[in-house]
Amino acid sequence: MESSPVSTLNNDQLVIAIDGPSGSGKSSVSKAVARALGAAYLDTGAMYRAITYSVLANGTDLSDATAIAQAVRDAQLEISVDPDAELVKIGGVDVTAAIREPRISEQVSTVATNLDARAELVRRQQEIIKANARIVAEGRDITTVVAPDANARILLTASEEARLRRRGLQLGGSQNDEQLATQVLARDAKDSTVVNFTQAADGVMTVDSSDLDFEQTIAAVLDAISTATKN
Numbered sequence: 001m002e003s004s005p006v007s008t009l010n011n012d013q014l015v016i017a018i019d020g021p022s023g024s025g026k027s028s029v030s031k032a033v034a035r036a037l038g039a040a041y042l043d044t045g046a047m048y049r050a051i052t053y054s055v056l057a058n059g060t061d062l063s064d065a066t067a068i069a070q071a072v073r074d075a076q077l078e079i080s081v082d083p084d085a086e087l088v089k090i091g092g093v094d095v096t097a098a099i100r101e102p103r104i105s106e107q108v109s110t111v112a113t114n115l116d117a118r119a120e121l122v123r124r125q126q127e128i129i130k131a132n133a134r135i136v137a138e139g140r141d142i143t144t145v146v147a148p149d150a151n152a153r154i155l156l157t158a159s160e161e162a163r164l165r166r167r168g169l170q171l172g173g174s175q176n177d178e179q180l181a182t183q184v185l186a187r188d189a190k191d192s193t194v195v196n197f198t199q200a201a202d203g204v205m206t207v208d209s210s211d212l213d214f215e216q217t218i219a220a221v222l223d224a225i226s227t228a229t230k231n
């Protein structure tokens with residue numbers, strides 16, 4: 001599966017790890033939780049998306065796993081960890097908005113299922129986490145691989161129906177049902193071949209947001225963090 005877990009936690013550090021499937025609310029909820037905790041925020045999915053943008057822009061053959069892995073090692077990737085200032089750059093180019101386009105969502109699993117690419121991105125994510133005294137990091141393998149020793153580890157889930165509905169609204173109704181299913185469900189199925197983000201690993205708390213609104217979900221996650229950090 002993945003490269004072996006490395007301890008990322010320094011003394012006195014607060015690391016919150018949040019994983020979950022597409023559309024479960026990871027990014028929006030983690031950002032709000034980071035603000036509430038006065039912490040930095042790391043969107044690891046944005047790193048996979050930025051690499052995908054770059055390999056597509058450079059005409060890299062997506063079936064060439066070695067070329068993709070090399071592109072990740074060579075990538076000059078910058079990501080803001082300020083929850084109030086979203087910024088992603090690759091090779092000096094601002095790709096903050098471009099990486100959210102459906103064409104990236106449709107191809108990103110090619111990068112996410114490349115194990116050499118994952119190893120390099122996990123290494124960079126661990127470096128970013130180490131450099132921040134308080135940080136909320138979210139993705140698919142944060143609770144299990146990137147920061148298994150985080151102070152609180154949470155799996156944020158939601159029903160398929162809720163996730164498709166939320167993503168549809170987020171994209172302003174521009175995608176039909178089939179396109180949404182490709183970008184959400186088919187992508188999760190591909191990504192699940194290399195990381196488990198559907199079942200909570202030992203010690204990981206599950207927050208199911210299917211029947212919670214956005215504010216209730218933030219409160220439930222803050223509650224889970226408070227329970228986990230009491231011990």
Ligand SMILES: Nc1ncnc2c1ncn2[C@@H]1O[C@H](COP(=O)(O)OP(=O)(O)O)[C@@H](O)[C@H]1O
Pocket residue numbers: 020021022023024025026027028029166167169170209212213214215217
């Ligand atoms: N509990 C919730 N109830 C309703 N909408 C939500 C909830 N959580 C998140 N959302 C909305 O759903 C959409 C997808 O959330 P996002 O944070 O991008 O998910 P993810 O990062 O897991 O893909 C966003 O528009 C977000 O505001």
Ligand SMILES: Nc1ccn([C@H]2C[C@H](O)[C@@H](COP(=O)(O)OP(=O)(O)O)O2)c(=O)n1
Pocket residue numbers: 021022023024026027044045046048049108109112138139140141142187188191195
């Ligand atoms: N830690 C991570 C984060 C994201 N990924 C992959 C899986 C996803 O298909 C892409 C994009 O992730 P992102 O969190 O932006 O996706 P969603 O907003 O949840 O739809 O990256 C991963 O494999 N591991």
